[in-house]
Amino acid sequence: MVKMRLRSLRDGVKKTIKECHIEYLDYCISIGQAEKTIESKNRFYRFELSKIINEDESISTLTKKKIETQVIFYRQHGYKGNTYKSFVIKTRAFLTFCFDNHYLVKFDVKIPTVDSEKKIVYTEDELTLLLKKPNLDNCLIGDYKGYVICNFLLGTGCRSETLLNVKLQDIRYDEDLILFTHMKTRRQVLIPLSPTLKSVLREYVEVMNFMADDYLFAKLDGIKMCYDTLHQNISNYFKNRNVKMRGVNTFRNTFATLFIRNHGDIYRLKSILCHSKITTTEKYINLLPVDMTEDICKFNPLDVLSKKSAKARMKIR
Structure with a gap:
């Protein structure tokens, strides 16, 4: 049992959930967590954790029973296992901060066991429609950009955030490489530039008349595109091609699956996807x-x- 002074517990009870979460985010920033991680935790607090608590109430109202009740709700209403597993993991991270600062008496919250789900991928028929080059004489800029983005995602297997941070100067045509400067692991990596993607990008850059320090997939005014805008643009492109949109990052699953089906080596795939563990790569293969x-x-x-x-x-x- 954790030793705790009575005064610490009494002081902790006075803190509201909102106050504790503000301190929690400040702590996450202080230890150097990525900006996107902080944003994700803030969204979770606003849209998920808020379903079971009132932020103006004492932190002591965040109980094990409330967490378990919410997990039961997710299960009974057919939510995917990863949804309630993620809910518990993110809640536990916040709770750990509260426990360590003696704002709450420690209690155990077990992460639910869920069955592994096969990741969704795009079919070859769908990819054929998406990768059909539009007529450059009469197509809209958004349609052309959607075509190039689909080529880029399928040709690299990168995450959406990585794609949004690629600049023209990161494309090394002479070496047949692409430099990814914005990775989940916070390290820069070089990945192969395929001949097909190389040809598509050369034409795209020429048509769009980019400068070296321009983002490859920016807004029309040159400002860096956010994920929501990317998602909306790709959704419109899918609609025009009569293909069901299953998410931008589904291209990453598709890349991994087709790489293996085409007799690629899972260890090379691990390197391309920049995974630290082979078990992570295995989850992407469908x-x-x-x-x-x-x-x-x-x-x-x-x-x-x-x-x-x-x-x-x-x-x-």
Whole structure:
């Protein structure tokens, strides 16, 4: 049991949930958490945690029972497992801060066990429609930009935030590389520039008349595009192509899946996706057992040796 002075507990009870959360965000900023992480925690507080608490009430009203009740609600109403798992993880992070500062008496909150869900990917038929080049003589700028963005996302497997921070100077045509300066891991990485994407980007840059320090996918006025604008633009492009929009980052799942289906190496895929653990990469692969049947027959040691033996017998004859 955590030792705690009675005075600390009494002082903590006086704090409201709002006051504690303001301190929590300040703490997150002070230890250097990314801006997007802070924004995500703030959105969670406003739109998710607010469903079970009143921010003007004492922090002591945030109880284990309330958290469990909300998880039960998510389960009974058919929410995906990752939804309530994420809810508990983010709530626990806030609670840990409150426990460490003696604003609450510590209690255990277990992260729910959820079944792994196959990630959604775009089909080859859908990709064919999305990657069909528009007529540059009469298409809208937004339609052309949507076409190039789809090529970029499928050709790199990058996250949306990474894409929004790419500048023209980051495209290294001579080396067939792209420099990603804005990564979730906060490190810069170089990834291969495919021949198809290279051709698409060369034409795009020429048509749009960019300068070296321009963002590759900015607004029409040159200002950096935010995620909501990107999502809206891509949604409009999907609608024009009669393809169902399943999210911008679904391209990342699709890239990983097709990379493996095309006999790519999962360890190379891990490097391209910039994952620190191979288990993270495995979650992005959306392969059914039937997809692996041909490879199993092709690479299975028993079948390989059997074929070698058959060839040897043929030579003897």
